[in-house]
Amino acid sequence: xxxxxxxxxxxxxxxxxxxxxxxxxxxxxxxxxxxxxxxxxxxxxxxxxxxxxxxxxxxxxxxxxxxxxxxxxxxxxxxxxxxxxxxxxxxxxxxxxxxxxxxxxxxxxxxxxxxxxxxxxxxxxxxxxxxxxxxxxxxxxxxxxxxxxxxxxxxxxxxxxxxxxxxxxxxxxxxxxxxxxxxxxxxxxxxxxxxxxxxxxxxxxxxxxxxxxxxxxxxxxxxxxxxxxxxxxxxxxxxxxxxxxxxxxxxxxxxxxxxxxxxxxxxxxxxxxxxxxxxxxxxxxxxxxxxxxxxxxxxxxxx
Amino acid sequence: xxxxxxxxxxxxxxxxxxxxxxxxxxxxxxxxxxxxxxxxxxxxxxxxxxxxxxxxxxxxxxxxxxxxxxxxxxxxxxxxxxxxxxxxxxxxxxxxxxxxxxxxxxxxxxxxxxxxxxxxxxxxxxxxxxxxxxxxxxxxxxxxxxxxxxxxxxxxxxxxxxxxxxxxxxxxxxxxxxxxxxxxxxxxxxxxxxxxxxxxxxxxxxxxxxxxxxxxxxxxxxxxxxxxxxxxxxxxxxxxxxxxxxxxxxxxxxxxxxxxxxxxxxxxxxxxxxxxxxxxxxxxxxxxxxxxxxxxxxxxxxxxxxxxxxxxxxxxxxxxxxxxxxxxxxxxxxxxxxxxxxxxxxxxxxxxxxxxxxxxxxxxxxxxxxxxxxxxxxxxxxxxxxxxxxxxxxxxxxxxxxxxxxxxxxxxxxxxxxxxxxxxxxxxxxxxxxxxxxxxxxxxxxxxxxxxxxxxxx
Numbered sequence: 188x189x190x191x192x193x194x195x196x197x198x199x200x201x202x203x204x205x206x207x208x209x210x211x212x213x214x215x216x217x218x219x220x221x222x223x224x225x226x227x228x229x230x231x232x233x234x235x236x237x238x239x240x241x242x243x244x245x246x247x248x249x250x251x252x253x254x255x256x257x258x259x260x261x262x263x264x265x266x267x268x269x270x271x272x273x274x275x276x277x278x279x280x281x282x283x284x285x286x287x288x289x290x291x292x293x294x295x296x297x298x299x300x301x302x303x304x305x306x307x308x309x310x311x312x313x314x315x316x317x318x319x320x321x322x323x324x325x326x327x328x329x330x331x332x333x334x335x336x337x338x339x340x341x342x343x344x345x346x347x348x349x350x351x352x353x354x355x356x357x358x359x360x361x362x363x364x365x366x367x368x369x370x371x372x373x374x375x376x377x378x379x380x381x382x383x384x385x386x387x388x389x390x391x392x393x394x395x396x397x398x399x400x401x402x403x404x405x406x407x408x409x410x411x412x413x414x415x416x417x418x419x420x421x422x423x424x425x426x427x428x429x430x431x432x433x434x435x436x437x438x439x440x441x442x443x444x445x446x447x448x449x450x451x452x453x454x455x456x457x458x459x460x461x462x463x464x465x466x467x468x469x470x471x472x473x474x475x476x477x478x479x480x481x482x483x484x485x486x487x488x489x490x
Numbered sequence: 491x492x493x494x495x496x497x498x499x500x501x502x503x504x505x506x507x508x509x510x511x512x513x514x515x516x517x518x519x520x521x522x523x524x525x526x527x528x529x530x531x532x533x534x535x536x537x538x539x540x541x542x543x544x545x546x547x548x549x550x551x552x553x554x555x556x557x558x559x560x561x562x563x564x565x566x567x568x569x570x571x572x573x574x575x576x577x578x579x580x581x582x583x584x585x586x587x588x589x590x591x592x593x594x595x596x597x598x599x600x601x602x603x604x605x606x607x608x609x610x611x612x613x614x615x616x617x618x619x620x621x622x623x624x625x626x627x628x629x630x631x632x633x634x635x636x637x638x639x640x641x642x643x644x645x646x647x648x649x650x651x652x653x654x655x656x657x658x659x660x661x662x663x664x665x666x667x668x669x670x671x672x673x674x675x676x677x678x679x680x681x682x683x684x685x686x687x688x689x690x691x692x693x694x695x696x697x698x699x700x701x702x703x704x705x706x707x708x709x710x711x712x713x714x715x716x717x718x719x720x721x722x723x724x725x726x727x728x729x730x731x732x733x734x735x736x737x738x739x740x741x742x743x744x745x746x747x748x749x750x751x752x753x754x755x756x757x758x759x760x761x762x763x764x765x766x767x768x769x770x771x772x773x774x775x776x777x778x779x780x781x782x783x784x785x786x787x788x789x790x791x792x793x794x795x796x797x798x799x800x801x802x803x804x805x806x807x808x809x810x811x812x813x814x815x816x817x818x819x820x821x822x823x824x825x826x827x828x829x830x831x832x833x834x835x836x837x838x839x840x841x842x843x844x845x846x847x848x849x850x851x852x853x854x855x856x857x858x859x860x861x862x863x864x865x866x867x868x869x870x871x872x873x874x875x876x877x878x879x880x881x882x883x884x885x886x887x888x889x890x891x892x893x894x895x896x897x898x899x900x901x902x903x904x905x906x907x908x909x910x911x912x913x914x915x916x917x918x919x920x921x922x923x924x925x926x927x928x929x930x931x932x933x934x935x936x937x938x939x940x941x942x943x944x945x946x947x948x
Contacts, residue, residue, distance in 0.1 A: 190899075190902045191902045191903070191905075191907065192902065192907070193901055193902065193905035193906060193907040193908075194522065194905075194906070194907060194908045194909070195522065195523060195901060195905050195906065196898055196901040196902060196905055199898070199901070200898070203894060225602060227596055227597070227601075227876070227879075228596055228599070228601055228602075228872050228873065228875050228876025228879065229593075229596060229875075229876045229877075229879035229880040229883060230876070231876070232872075232873045232874070232875075232876030232877040232880055233873060235601060235602055235869075235872050235873055235876045236869040236870060236872060236873035237869075238602045239601065239602055239608045239865075239868065239869040239872055240865075240866075240869050242602065242608060242609070242612070243608065243611075243612055243858065243865050243869075246609075246612035246613075246615075246616065247612070247615070247616075247858055247859070249616075250615070250616045250619045250620075250855075251619075253619075253620070253623075254619060254622075254623055257623040257624075258623075319624070321624070321626070321846065325846075326844070326846075327625075327841065327843050327844045327845075327846040327847040327848070328844040328845070328846055329625075329626065329844075329845075329846035330626055330844075330845050330846060331844075344843065344844055346843050346844065346847060348846070348848075349622075349848065349849070349852060350622070350623065351619060351622065351852055351855060351856065354859040355856070355859060357852065452602060484908055484909060484912075485908070485909040485912040485913065486908070486912060489912065489916075
């Protein structure tokens with residue numbers, strides 16, 4: 188038995204098809220105007236989970252990059268301070284070598300001692316270097332002055348300053364001024380302050396024994412301090428290298444994550460445009476067919 | 491021998507029958523667009539023949555046709571298609587409500603976007619990371635507390651929105667099942683129609699249009715919940731309607747065996763645990779223990795709990811420092827999560843050492859990479875919501891197209907085709923015209939017999 192097609196059924200079918208096509212067109216239009224394949228989780232539940240993960244990765248990568256930026260600025264400040272100290276200590280070494288010469292008169296030695304005192308002040312000033320109001324050579328006690336005026340005691344702590352530069356990857360970026368400068372001449376620790384202050388005392392006293400000490404023990408101590416400083420600067424340089432590598436890697440990761448997110452979340456415009464024109468054609472055809480179908484009836488042919 | 495006027499009677503019967511058929515056609519045309527209307531057909535039957543025991547010239551009995559009559563006006567309807575339609579319509583009622591409500595839940599989540607909960611979590615982790623870079627900065631501390639508050643509010647707002655979807659479902663259920671609601675109104679009208687149809691049936695009338703209305707009401711009820719229709723065994727024409735009761739021995743909503751609306755309708759009706767249809771969906775949605783919304787809220791709660799526990803554990807460095815960053819009531823973490831009131835710009839701690847130490851801040855911000863942490867759980871949650879909505883929408887589309895196709899079948903049987911009615915119109919009109927001509931012919935025959943026969947030479 189053939190199906191009996193009634194006038195109403197015909198009209199209902201045309202209407203239903205038009206509605207369904209319109210629904211598809213509207214979904215395609217949403218993709219076109221938003222440029223997104225996934226505008227709500229039901230568009231692709233698995234893709235949504237993936238997209239959220241990638242968005243998280245992208246955000247984390249951005250944060251790591253900003254952490255690295257901060258760490259680089261910190262190490263640069265540290266490096267500048269240490270390099271300043273290096274220049275000062277080198278100058279001090281020259282002065283010591285000159286002061287240890289027996290032919291020099293006492294007034295010249297006193298002048299050298301004056302300059303050594305200025306170098307001590309300079310070294311202390313470099314130790315108190317700050318980045319954004321924070322003492323970079325004070326460990327985690329970044330708010331305490333490492334060497335406040337009138338005190339030879341180190342004001343910071345020995346704790347590491349750590350920055351996170353990747354998932355489960357962190358790097359210690361600081362050096363402690365205390366390790367290099369020590370606690371002054373009273374401590375006899377052989378570090379920078381102790382050595383320089385003693386040099387200054389020996390220059391001023393001018394006794395044969397002191398001048399001898401200048402040329403031997405003091406010079407040896409100063410070389411030791413310079414070696415220590417060299418190691419510190421090498422460490423800072425290594426950290427700095429690691430950071431700039433991390434920066435490159437993070438930039439790459441950011442590009443990859445963005446590309447991944449785009450492929451998951453964004454609409455394939457070519458595909459969507461083709462879909463749109465196909466659906467739009469189908470819709471127009473349905474409209475035309477509907478208009479032609481419903482119009483005629485037997486009544487048009489009866490007189 | 492037949493009566494002289496036998497032919498006139500035959501022609502009259504034909505005129506009447508064709509006029510009734512024309513009237514039925516007119517009724518069909520008038521109701522071509524009436525929802526729920528089934529086309530009617532005047533059933534034409536040849537009347538009993540006049541048997542002449544020795545009518546023939548050879549003394550053989552003769553059956554002489556006596557014309558036509560309309561034996562009944564029949565409603566063209568397939569009861570089996572009605573059953574199919576109602577079963578499918580019940581499924582459609584369920585899936586349509588599910589798709590709508592779950593769609594609202596999905597909209598409330600607003601993922602994937604730059605303002606959703608996932609983005610707020612990222613902002614929160616970033617704020618901890620920023621703080622680890624500059625532990626003593628007041629600005630970084632304030633930004634962190636703000637990000638924490640924002641995240642906590644985002645979670646509790648989402649939980650509240652899910653709760654609203656459940657509440658709205660409960661309200662809709664109550665209003666549907668209200669004594670002034672649509673179900674009760676349909677039931678009352680069904681009872682009245684039952685009485686009218688039973689009365690008509692008793693008179694031998696078909697009450698086609700009342701039956702159409704009754705079928706339409708039952709169709710409507712089938713969207714709300716499961717329905718079962720059983721013809722009454724004691725009252726011809728009446729039906730007993732069971733509503734939302736899938737048990738083996740259901741209680742009737744409208745009892746077809748009894749007369750009188752008040753006694754017949756059982757209100758409120760007995761509903762099964764799963765009444766199916768729209769009511770079934772509303773029941774599932776508003777449930778606090780099972781169903782999709784309850785399931786999603788449980789998941790969201792687990793996310794909130796995981797977040798609170800992990801952050802607080804890292805914030806106290808595994809219990810070595812006192813304090814907590816988030817506070818929440820155990821068991822309803824999603825609804826009650828907030829930044830602990832004790833956390834201020836001054837009291838916030840970032841590490842176990844000096845003011846500048848950042849081990850705690852680092853530990854908290856590292857939670858973003860924790861496998862199975864809050865971020866992972868939330869991504870799974872978003873996927874889950876998406877699957878729920880996708881399934882509900884797929885079910886809705888499927889049940890819609892099945893309902894439509896069964897309805898199309900039904901229309902194919904019961905719908906009015908104007909072309910067909912126009913054809914019938916011409917058919918019956920011609921038959922009527924021919925019968926009238928028959929009458930004229932007989933009249934002129936009788937005229938010959940009565941007025942002209944035996945008159946000679948006048």
